[in-house]
Each structure stands twice: as structure tokens, then as C-alpha cells.
Amino acid sequence: MKNTPGPDLNPKPDRSAGVPPAVPSVSSGQAAGATRPRFGEVTIRNRGRLPHWEKDGATYFITFRLVDSLPKSVLDRIESERRAVVTTANQLHRALSADENRKIQRLSTPVIEQFLDNGAGACHLRNPAIAEVMASTLCHFDQRRYRLFAWCIMPNHVHVVVRLFLGETLAAVVHSWKSFSAKQANRILGAHGAFWQREYL
Numbered sequence: 001m002k003n004t005p006g007p008d009l010n011p012k013p014d015r016s017a018g019v020p021p022a023v024p025s026v027s028s029g030q031a032a033g034a035t036r037p038r039f040g041e042v043t044i045r046n047r048g049r050l051p052h053w054e055k056d057g058a059t060y061f062i063t064f065r066l067v068d069s070l071p072k073s074v075l076d077r078i079e080s081e082r083r084a085v086v087t088t089a090n091q092l093h094r095a096l097s098a099d100e101n102r103k104i105q106r107l108s109t110p111v112i113e114q115f116l117d118n119g120a121g122a123c124h125l126r127n128p129a130i131a132e133v134m135a136s137t138l139c140h141f142d143q144r145r146y147r148l149f150a151w152c153i154m155p156n157h158v159h160v161v162v163r164l165f166l167g168e169t170l171a172a173v174v175h176s177w178k179s180f181s182a183k184q185a186n187r188i189l190g191a192h193g194a195f196w197q198r199e200y201l
Contacts, residue, residue, distance in 0.1 A: 054170050057163065059149065062170075064178060065157035067194040068121035123155035124185060124195075133184040134158060137177050146173060 082104050089096045096104070124130050131153050138160060142148040145168050149161040164173060182195035 056166060059161065059163045060170065062160045062162065062174060063157055064174065065197050066121055066124060067197050069156040069197065070121075121156045124189065125153050125158070126155045127188065129188050130181075130185045133188070134181050137181045137184075141173075141176075 085100050085104055086096070089100060125134060134153050135151075138148060138151050138158075144165075146165055147163045149163065150159075151161070152159045160177075162173070164170065178196045185195050186192060
């Protein structure tokens with residue numbers, strides 16, 4: 001395996017997927033980007049985007065995908081339908097119901113999985129050099145920042161099963177993977193600009 005420098009230790013803030021959050025900050029009375037209060041040991045972080053549930057010592061199944069793996073028409077449809085559900089709850093001055101949260105989840109997951117499995121986009125992770133960069137990036141901080149249980153690099157997305165060590169955050173770890181691998185992949189491709197889509201599941 002090539003000896004390459006590790007991921008960025010000082011990650012920049014994650015960026016939005018351009019889709020309204022499933023748990024809107026407005027209806028909860030909090031400013032966008034605020035960290036939600038703890039519910040027991042679980043923290044809900046939405047940062048104005050898709051919510052992520054975090055718990056100390058939890059094991060996460062994470063999927064992140066290449067920037068062109070979902071057509072804009074699909075993202076626009078998901079955004080429109082999700083926005084309609086959130087708008088209705090906001091107009092009634094209430095939080096989303098359990099049924100509405102389930103509906104929002106169903107809006108995106110099957111559609112996204114279909115496009116990922118069909119190999120949409122340029123599928124740069126088929127390139128063995130880029131796949132090797134991704135594998136090295138995931139393994140670089142294994143046993144130091146997290147315990148990496150399993151990972152799978154697909155042509156246009158990556159699946160990871162990981163448990164974070166105390167003091168690490170999901171956003172920081174995922175950002176370090178994506179930031180470092182994107183720079184290396186763009187160098188291999190002779191390209192510039194976004195490599196990964198900005199949200200993860």
C-alpha cells in the first residue's frame with residue numbers, strides 16, 4: 001500500500017445537501033445550525049440539513065456518494081416533496097409527527113438506493129487507484145479515532161460500519177474521509193471541484 005499523508009485533522013464544516021431537514025429548526029424554535037438538546041445519551045444534529053442521530057459509543061452505518069451519483073431531477077423531486085411535508089407542519093406550528101418523519105424517510109431512501117445500485121454517474125470509484133486512496137483513507141485512523149468494522153467501496157458510493165471513539169464526532173470523521181479522498185481523487189483524475197455529494201446517510 002502506498003504511503004500517503006492522512007486525512008485533514010482540522011476539518012472544515014460539512015456542507016448542505018440542499019434538501020430541507022427532516023426535523024426543521026424553525027418549528028423547534030431553534031436557530032438553523034444549532035445543536036439539538038440531548039435526549040438521554042442521544043444527540044440530534046441537523047445543522048439545517050438532514051438530521052443525524054449521534055450517541056457516545058454507538059456503531060454507525062454510513063453511506064456517502066459521488067457528486068454525480070444522483071441526477072438533479074431526483075434531488076429536486078425529493079426536495080420538493082420533503083419541503084411540502086415540512087411546510088405543512090410549520091404552518092400548523094408543530095413539530096413533524098412520527099408518520100411525517102417516516103414519509104420523509106421513505107421519500108429518499110428507495111430512490112437513492114436504486115440510482116446508486118444502477119451505477120449512475122461517472123463511477124470514478126471503479127478506478128483502482130481511486131479505490132485504493134479511499135480504502136487507505138478509511139483505514140488511516142482505524143483504532144485511533146474510531147473502530148472500523150466493515151467497509152465497501154462501490155462504483156459511485158461507499159458504505160462504512162464504524163464506532164467512533166469518545167471525543168470524535170460523526171461530522172468531523174466523515175468530513176476528513178471525504179476531504180482527503182476528494183483531493184487525491186481529483187489529482188488522479190486531473191480534475192477540480194466537488195467529488196462527493198455534500199450529505200451522508
